[in-house]
Amino acid sequence: MSVTHVHVHLFYGADPRFYRKGEDIGCLYGYHHAESDEFALSYSQDARERLPMRLLRRGLKAVLGFDFIHTLRNRDEIMRSDVVWTHTEHEHLGVALLLLLNRRQKRQPLLLAQSVWLLDKWPHYGALRRWAYRKLIARADVLTTLASENAALCRRYFERDAVHVYYGLNTRDFPVQEPVAWQPHTPVRIAAIGNDRDRDWESLISAYGNDARYTVRLATRRRIPSSLRASNVEIAPAAGLKKQRELYDWADVVVVPLRPNAHASGITVMLEAAALGKPMIVTDVGALKDYFTDAQAAYVPPFDPEALRQAVDRLVAAPGDALRQAQAAAHQVTTRELTTVQFAQQHVRITRDLMSRRAAPRGRSVDEARRRAGGGGAQAAQPAQATQPRSRHQAGRGQ
Incomplete structure (x- = not known):
């Protein structure tokens, strides 16, 4: 069996040699689960x-919109690989520029370009930046996104299909625990966590702040204006896995308030809350229903504090319904395999298809592979049976 050499190009700070050093956790986002006799x-x-x-x-990153110096430092591994995987546009735009600058190299690696925030920002870019980014994106062999709305925007802005790859949970950090009972405290305990730029903390505090029926713990590194402070809202970062688990354990309900976006903002917190058996109240934006249905999370309109408040009150008034919602969400994580293992295996399947077409006779080009891999768009196949990592270096990690 021939070995496919994959280079996983992540942001500066995600080097597996240092990420959670000493915990044997593998690669951030779980790409190491793709390691096998077939994939190095x-x-x-x-x-x-x-x-x-x-x-x-x-x-330079602020000017360009991607970290090209970090890319240049890793150019040797990139250029000698068969395929490059990226997690966001901050990585794939830099890799695309490197490949274009080395276009004379006879055999270049294929590029899987995953975008997260790019499509949300696109309408606000100037003409020059859009032109440059289109040139770079055209170098990608397959576009991937984490949400169907982002995939639709790829068709709109770039006239290309994108593969919808489902994000996953590290079940070693958050083992799935289907709840057997749910009874809220008095006052009801509400947890909200996240550092994403699309969190709507104003609506959260407007909904529950200075109301004795609720006590709120908000964990974020983002600055919260003093005008939003409330006596029953504790604001502090939850740094590290231990602090995050303590916050979830304390909570009766997890609330994910969001501004409109197209990139499934909040999905990490939803997956964690679902795995730990917590009922969820979530703003209905960003194609989060790709992952959890109305039966598995209580969705509310954006910028609606009253809807957030009523959603909590309904759960408190009907503990049985809240329990069934939390059970359904935990079951969804398991049955849909919304895990880092399956996230990596989706990349494996896309790469196998690309590599097989690169090796095919002339007339069946990588462009055809692009169309084939992205042809499903937002209707991309659901995660299939997870494959365990077989590398002697990574086996057993991230379970």
Whole structure:
């Protein structure tokens, strides 16, 4: 069996050599689950930096919209791989530029370009940035997204289909625990967690702040204006897995308030809450129903504090309904295999298809593979049976 060499290019700070060092956790996002006799993975490495270089790299990233210095430092591994996997546009745009600058290399790696925030920002970009990004995106062999709305925007903006890849939970950190009972405290305990730019903390605090029926713990690194502070709302970051688990354990309900977006903002918290058996109240934006249905989460309209408040009150008034919702959500994680293992295996399937078509006789090009891999768009196949990692280096990680 021939071995496919995959380079996983992640952001500066996600080097598996240092990520949660000593915990044997593998690669952030679970890409290491793709390791096998068939797939050999390498990972982007972080170079040590002095302050002036760090400022230069970050400054250039702010100007370009991607971290090209980090990409250049990893160019050798990128250029000798068969395929490059990326997690966001901050990585794939840099890799695309590197490949275009080395276009004379006879055999270049294929590029799987996963976008997260790019499509939300696209209408706000100027003409020059859009032109440049289109040139770079055209170099990608397959576009992937984590939400059907983002896939639809790929067709709208780039006239290309995108493969909808389902994000997954690290079930080693958050083992799925289907609840057997649910009874709220008095006052009801509400947890909200997240650092995404699309969190709507104003609606959350407007809904529950200064109301003795609720006590709220809000965990974020984002700055909350003093005008939103409330006596019953505790605001503090939940740094580290231990603190996050303590917050979830404390909570009766997990609320995910969001601004309109197209990239499934909040899905990580939803997966964690579902695995731990917590009823969820979530703003109905970002194609989150790709992952959880109305029976598995209580969805509310955006910017509607009254709807957020009423959703909690309904759960408190009907504990049996809240329990069934939490049970259904936990069951969804298991039956749909919304895990990091399956997230990696979706990349494996896309890559197998691309590699088989690269090796096919002339006339069946990578462009055909692009069409085939992306032909399902938002209707991409549901996750199939998970495959366990077989690498001697990574076996047993992330379970």
